[in-house]
Amino acid sequence: MPVATKPLTVRLAVLALTFGLAGCAGANAGDAPSAPTGSPDPAAPRVVARDIAFQPGTVTVRAGAATDLVFDNEDTAPHDIAVLASDGSVLFRGDVFSGAAQRVYRLPVLKAGTYRLVCDVHPNMVGTLVAR
Amino acid sequence: MTGSSSVQRRIDPVEAVLRTTGIALALGTAYIHSTLGGLLFTLNAVGFATFAVALVAPIGLVVPGRFAEPLRVLVRLGLLGFAAATVAGWIAFGARFDLGYYATAIEVAIVVVMALDLERAVGSPMAVARSVLRLVPSAARPAVRA
Numbered sequence: 001m002p003v004a005t006k007p008l009t010v011r012l013a014v015l016a017l018t019f020g021l022a023g024c025a026g027a028n029a030g031d032a033p034s035a036p037t038g039s040p041d042p043a044a045p046r047v048v049a050r051d052i053a054f055q056p057g058t059v060t061v062r063a064g065a066a067t068d069l070v071f072d073n074e075d076t077a078p079h080d081i082a083v084l085a086s087d088g089s090v091l092f093r094g095d096v097f098s099g100a101a102q103r104v105y106r107l108p109v110l111k112a113g114t115y116r117l118v119c120d121v122h123p124n125m126v127g128t129l130v131a132r
Numbered sequence: 133m134t135g136s137s138s139v140q141r142r143i144d145p146v147e148a149v150l151r152t153t154g155i156a157l158a159l160g161t162a163y164i165h166s167t168l169g170g171l172l173f174t175l176n177a178v179g180f181a182t183f184a185v186a187l188v189a190p191i192g193l194v195v196p197g198r199f200a201e202p203l204r205v206l207v208r209l210g211l212l213g214f215a216a217a218t219v220a221g222w223i224a225f226g227a228r229f230d231l232g233y234y235a236t237a238i239e240v241a242i243v244v245v246m247a248l249d250l251e252r253a254v255g256s257p258m259a260v261a262r263s264v265l266r267l268v269p270s271a272a273r274p275a276v277r278a
Contacts, residue, residue, distance in 0.1 A: 052170050077169030078231065096229035098167075120227035122170045 044068035047117065047127065049079040049099065054117055054127035063112035063131035073099035077121070083107065083129055084116040096121060150249040151187060154242060158184035158211060161218075161238045164231055176218060183211040202266040205254055209264065212246035215239040 044067065045059040052075065061067040071081045076099055083092040094105050110131040117127035162180035165173045186207040192200040219239045226232050254260050 075169060077167065078229065080227065080229075096227060121168065121229070123225065124170070 041068040044070050044104070046070040046072060047081060049073045049075055049081075049119065049125070051075065052077065052122050052125055054081075054119070054125060056127075058128040058130060059117075060130045060132060061107065061110065063110055066109050067107045069105045069107050070102065071105060072102045073097060075099045079119045079121055079125070081105075082118050082120060083110075084118060086114070086116075091115065093120070144252075147249060147252055150245055150252070154208075154211065154245045154249060155184045155187050157238050157242045157245065158187070158215075161215075161235050161242070164235045164238070168231070179214055180211075183207065183214060187211070199267060202263050205250065205260060205263045206267065208246050208250050208253075209260065212243055212250070215242035215246070219243070 045061055047059055047069065048055045049072070059069075061069070069081070071094055073079045078096050078098045080094045080096040082090055082094065085091055091110070092105070092107050094103055097103065110129075112131050115129040115131065117129050119125035158180045162177045162184065165177035165180065189207075191203050191207075195203060216239075219236055222232060222236050222239075226236075250260055254263050
């Protein structure tokens with residue numbers, strides 16, 4: 001039935017375009033850019049992604065100074081690590097990558113306090129970052 | 133094409149291509165989700181794989197003839213809805229990275245392919261609704277008119 005198919009095809013094309021645009025529009029716009037660095041500070045805290053969980057669950061960094069963070073993805077599944085303020089705003093977001101692989105990031109200067117670590121791919125994968 | 137005449141239809145080449153494409157797309161996104169880890173993604177992968185199998189399952193051999201075609205329609209409708217829900221879930225909550233975009237593109241294609249397949253096989257959305265309602269006992273069936 002070509003007569004009936006054509007309008008539906010047009011509607012579906014519009015639908016597909018809408019989905020695509022909505023996806024692009026929501027593509028983490030405005031997030032803090034990730035800042036991978038080459039050689040980490042030897043004392044930099046290390047967070048491991050293993051079995052869809054951050055280990056350790058809590059890491060401590062220096063407040064008031066830029067700090068390196070070593071993120072080690074030991075899962076084959078893709079992960080990233082993001083640092084969120086208590087109001088949910090994103091202070092830092094790393095890139096999503098599959099394991100086993102490691103990234104070293106330079107975190108922004110953080111005030112003393114407690115922050116949330118999250119994986120954007122797996123929202124139940126959370127941890128705590130303490131700046132002191 | 134009406135809903136009742138579609139019961140006796142044969143699979144034409146175009147429909148075979150649409151069906152095969154739908155199966156390949158469903159298996160593709162099932163594979164992607166299976167690599168993401170975590171319960172939700174695994175369940176999603178199982179869902180897409182189940183629909184892919186259901187698209188080729190010989191439904192007519194295991195259920196009475198008058199229920200076979202409505203069940204086939206229901207499977208396609210279910211896959212369409214499942215793919216649309218997955219896309220909506222990704223737009224609302226999903227992480228933006230390459231596999232996410234690939235999977236979403238595949239799922240949008242599933243919606244398009246299943247809609248075209250349903251339209252060719254059954255007809256308008258009302259005809260699709262009438263076809264699925266044949267699965268409901270007549271006493272409990274609401275009147276659906278075009």
